[in-house]
Structure formats: structure tokens, C-alpha cells
Amino acid sequence: MNLFYHFLLFLLLLSNCIADDPLGNVCNNNTVVGAQLSTNIDHLLAELVSEAPQNGYVATSYGKGNNKVYGLAQCRGDVDKLDCTSCIQDAAKQIQIRCPNINDARIWYDYCFLRYDTQNFIGQLDTFYNIFYVNVEDVTDPKTFNKKLGALTDTIKSEAVQPANKGLGKGESRLSPSVTLYALVQCTRDLPPLSCSQCIGLAIGGFQSYCANRKGCRALYSSCYVRYELYPFFFPLDQQNTSASPSTYVVLVHP
Structure with missing residues (x-):
């Protein structure tokens, strides 16, 4: 925990968290997003919001070549469709606010998780963050x-x-x-x-x-x-x- 971890010096009461406050997010700031890729990310997020609540999960992609973006959204398996829908909507909204012009981002909520990347991560084990x-x-x-x-x-x-x-x-x-x-x-x-x-x-x-x-x-x-x-x-x-x-x-x- 010493050299590899740092404290985000704050304490919080989980029971007081509001709906659109994520548990955490990661924005890869070593990336640059052009106009076409930004448009593709917006399209992808809209697709994740639309499709994920249908069965609690979706993994898909949008675009071509260097502007292709991959995305995944998943709700916790025990939550109902209404809570799943609300969570994915909040996640898509907040990831755009917290990670603007970023082509590799992810966000965690209690009820759901959402990420996108220009690298194909689908089916790959990822425990870095x-x-x-x-x-x-x-x-x-x-x-x-x-x-x-x-x-x-x-x-x-x-x-x-x-x-x-x-x-x-x-x-x-x-x-x-x-x-x-x-x-x-x-x-x-x-x-x-x-x-x-x-x-x-x-x-x-x-x-x-x-x-x-x-x-x-x-x-x-x-x-x-x-x-x-x-x-x-x-x-x-x-x-x-x-x-x-x-x-x-x-x-x-x-x-």
C-alpha cells in the first residue's frame, strides 16, 4: 500500500452518496480526440445507454479505422431494469463531463460500470486500474x-x-x-x-x-x-x- 498506493485524503459516508456521484473514474490523459472520434464516442455512449438496460450488459463498437471506438456497459446482476437504466444514464453523462476529449475512459458506480477505448479491450482481462x-x-x-x-x-x-x-x-x-x-x-x-x-x-x-x-x-x-x-x-x-x-x-x- 505504501509506494504503490496513494490516499485520496477524504472520508465519506456511503449512505449519503447522491445518484450521479460515481465511486471512481479513470481518464487516460495521454490521448487526443479529433472531431470524428469525438462524434463516434458520442454515438457509442448513446448506444450503450440504449442497449445495456435490456439485459444488463452490452459490449460493442462504432466507427472505422483509427476512429473506431469500443465500449462496454454492465449493471450489477442483482439490480432491476429501472435502476440499471438510471445508472447507465448517469455513467454516460458523467464520463463525458469528467473525461472530456479522452479516448480511453472508465467509470464505476455501485450499480453499474461503463468504459470505452480506441483499443479493443473486449474479452481481455484488465486489472491495471x-x-x-x-x-x-x-x-x-x-x-x-x-x-x-x-x-x-x-x-x-x-x-x-x-x-x-x-x-x-x-x-x-x-x-x-x-x-x-x-x-x-x-x-x-x-x-x-x-x-x-x-x-x-x-x-x-x-x-x-x-x-x-x-x-x-x-x-x-x-x-x-x-x-x-x-x-x-x-x-x-x-x-x-x-x-x-x-x-x-x-x-x-x-x-
């Missing part, structure tokens, strides 16, 4: 917690790589009569099972480096998303366990 949200509070019984977390993430990772599950795995594990652990993993649906497994494995490995013994963590990569909490956060929500609530997080970004 990553963001970790780390709960500032420690668990009270690390030994039991880590054992349960390891078993749960192994289970949902196995689910995610099954083609029928479209890259999604989620589940829960009882830590005590009053405390439940919830976890979710998801790969972008363009990845083959082996690449999906590698991405999730890398993200879970990051838990020990950046989130050891913490009450919650989420890892955001361009190819996968992994999260665990001590409160219900995926749908359908567990109505039997609403006592725990989101806490304060530190955000770590690399590179």
Missing part, C-alpha cells in the same frame, strides 16, 4: 471473520465462473446470532471463466493487503467487482438484518 473502498472499523473476532469470509468468497467465486450465472456470485454467512456477513462478486460478461476467476482471485487477495480485519471492503477493477459488508447491500435485501448500517470508508486508488 483499481479502487478499494475500505471500512475504517475493525471486526471484533478477526479469526472467525476471516475464516467465514474466505469460505464465502470461495463459494461465490465458484458461482460467478459458471456461464449460467453471467459472472455473478452472491451470498451470506452467519457470523453470530446477530451478525451476518454479505458478499458479492461480479465479472464483466465478456470475460471467459478463467479470466473471471483470475480477476476475482486478485481482488479477494487485495482484501488481506488493504482491508485486513475490516468490517467492509469493495474492490473495483475494470474486469470485476468484489464487495463484502456486515449489512445487506444486494437484492433482494435481507429484511431480517437491518440493524447494521453503512459506515465511514477510506478510498484507495492505484496507480
Whole structure:
């Protein structure tokens, strides 16, 4: 975490985030966009907004030659079409605001992810950029917690790589009569099972480096998303366990 990571010196309450505030974004500023490519990016984003909510995912391209641009948009597998539509619309809007005249950009939300690039990334494992949200509070019984977390993430990772599950795995594990652990993993649906497994494995490995013994963590990569909490956060929500609530997080970004 030392030389490779830097703190974005701010703390935030996740429960207070507004809809169009992303979890993070990356703009490759070493790029220049001409008029034709800019037009193609606009067309591509409109296509992603239109098509992604139909089944929660789309990967496509637009244009020819040096002005061809590739794009992907995907919603978290447990959210409904309405939330997916709203999230993709926000993502397309904000990526244009935050990454103007950039030909390689990506943006993460809690409910969705969107990216585009002039290089064909479809089907390729990408773990170069990553963001970790780390709960500032420690668990009270690390030994039991880590054992349960390891078993749960192994289970949902196995689910995610099954083609029928479209890259999604989620589940829960009882830590005590009053405390439940919830976890979710998801790969972008363009990845083959082996690449999906590698991405999730890398993200879970990051838990020990950046989130050891913490009450919650989420890892955001361009190819996968992994999260665990001590409160219900995926749908359908567990109505039997609403006592725990989101806490304060530190955000770590690399590179």
C-alpha cells in the first residue's frame, strides 16, 4: 500500500452518496480526440445507454479505422431494469463531463460500470486500474471473520465462473446470532471463466493487503467487482438484518 498506493485524503459516508456521484473514474490523459472520434464516442455512449438496460450488459463498437471506438456497459446482476437504466444514464453523462476529449475512459458506480477505448479491450482481462473502498472499523473476532469470509468468497467465486450465472456470485454467512456477513462478486460478461476467476482471485487477495480485519471492503477493477459488508447491500435485501448500517470508508486508488 505504501509506494504503490496513494490516499485520496477524504472520508465519506456511503449512505449519503447522491445518484450521479460515481465511486471512481479513470481518464487516460495521454490521448487526443479529433472531431470524428469525438462524434463516434458520442454515438457509442448513446448506444450503450440504449442497449445495456435490456439485459444488463452490452459490449460493442462504432466507427472505422483509427476512429473506431469500443465500449462496454454492465449493471450489477442483482439490480432491476429501472435502476440499471438510471445508472447507465448517469455513467454516460458523467464520463463525458469528467473525461472530456479522452479516448480511453472508465467509470464505476455501485450499480453499474461503463468504459470505452480506441483499443479493443473486449474479452481481455484488465486489472491495471483499481479502487478499494475500505471500512475504517475493525471486526471484533478477526479469526472467525476471516475464516467465514474466505469460505464465502470461495463459494461465490465458484458461482460467478459458471456461464449460467453471467459472472455473478452472491451470498451470506452467519457470523453470530446477530451478525451476518454479505458478499458479492461480479465479472464483466465478456470475460471467459478463467479470466473471471483470475480477476476475482486478485481482488479477494487485495482484501488481506488493504482491508485486513475490516468490517467492509469493495474492490473495483475494470474486469470485476468484489464487495463484502456486515449489512445487506444486494437484492433482494435481507429484511431480517437491518440493524447494521453503512459506515465511514477510506478510498484507495492505484496507480
